[in-house]
C-alpha cells in the first residue's frame with residue numbers, strides 16, 4: 201500500500217508537472233510583447249515546474265512515503281499558485297484588459313487541469329488510492345470535457361483552408377460533447393447507475409472514441425512537425441494534447457481493471 205502511494209504520487213507528478221510547464225510556455229507565447237509582467241510570471245512557472253521535475257528525479261518507488269507526502273504538499277502549493285495565475289489571466293482576458301492569442305476557453309481549460317492535478321495530490325495524501333464508482337463517472341465527465349475542448353482548439357487553430365481536418369475536428373467535438381452529456385446523465389442517476397455492467401459499457405464506449413481521437417491527434421502532431429499542414433498550432437501543443445488523450449486511455453484501463461477485480 202505504501203509502495204502504491206509512492207508510485208502513484210510520482211506518476212501523477214511526472215505527468216502533470218510537464219503539462220503545467222508547457223501551459224506556462226503556451227500562456228507566455230500568447231501575450232502581446234509589452235505585457236512583460238504577465239510573460240515573466242508565466243516564465244517563472246516554467247522554472248518552478250522544472251525544479252519540481254529535478255526534485256522528482258531524486259525519488260524512486262522505494263522512497264520514504266513520509267517524504268513523498270511532504271513533496272506532494274510542496275507540489276500542491278505550486279499547482280495552487282499556477283491555478284490562481286491562470287484564473288487571473290482568464291479574468292483579464294474576459295474583461296478585455298489584456299489582448300491574448302490564447303482563447304479564454306483554453307486558459308480556463310488549463311486552469312481546470314491544474315485544479316484536477318491539485319485535487320489528485322490532495323486525494324493521494326488523504327490515502328484515496330482506489331477509485332470509487334462515483335469517482336469513475338466524475339473522472340470521465342472531467343476528461344470527456346477536456347477531450348471535447350481539445351477538438352475545439354484544434355478545429356479553431358487549424359488554417360481555415362485545411363477544410364477536411366477542420367471538419368474532422370468538428371466531428372470529434374460533437375462526439376465528445378455527446379459523450380460528456382451522457383456521462384453527466386449517468387452521474388445524475390447515481391448511485392443507482394453505479395452497476396458494474398453500466399460502468400463497464402460506459403468505459404468501453406468512451407474508450408472507442410478516445411482511441412480514435414488519440415489517433416487523430418497523433419496524425420495531426422506528425423503532420424505539424426513535418427510542416428505538412430497549415431495551422432497556428434505549436435508543435436508542442438499538438439504533442440501535449442496527444443499525451444493527455446493517452447493519459448485518459450490509461451485511466452480508463454485502470455478503471456476497467458479495477459471493476460474486473462472487484463466484481464470478478
Ligand SMILES: [Fe+2]
Pocket residue numbers: 219223310313440444
Ligand atoms: Fe494541458
Ligand SMILES: [Fe+2]
Pocket residue numbers: 309313346350441444
Ligand atoms: Fe488539455
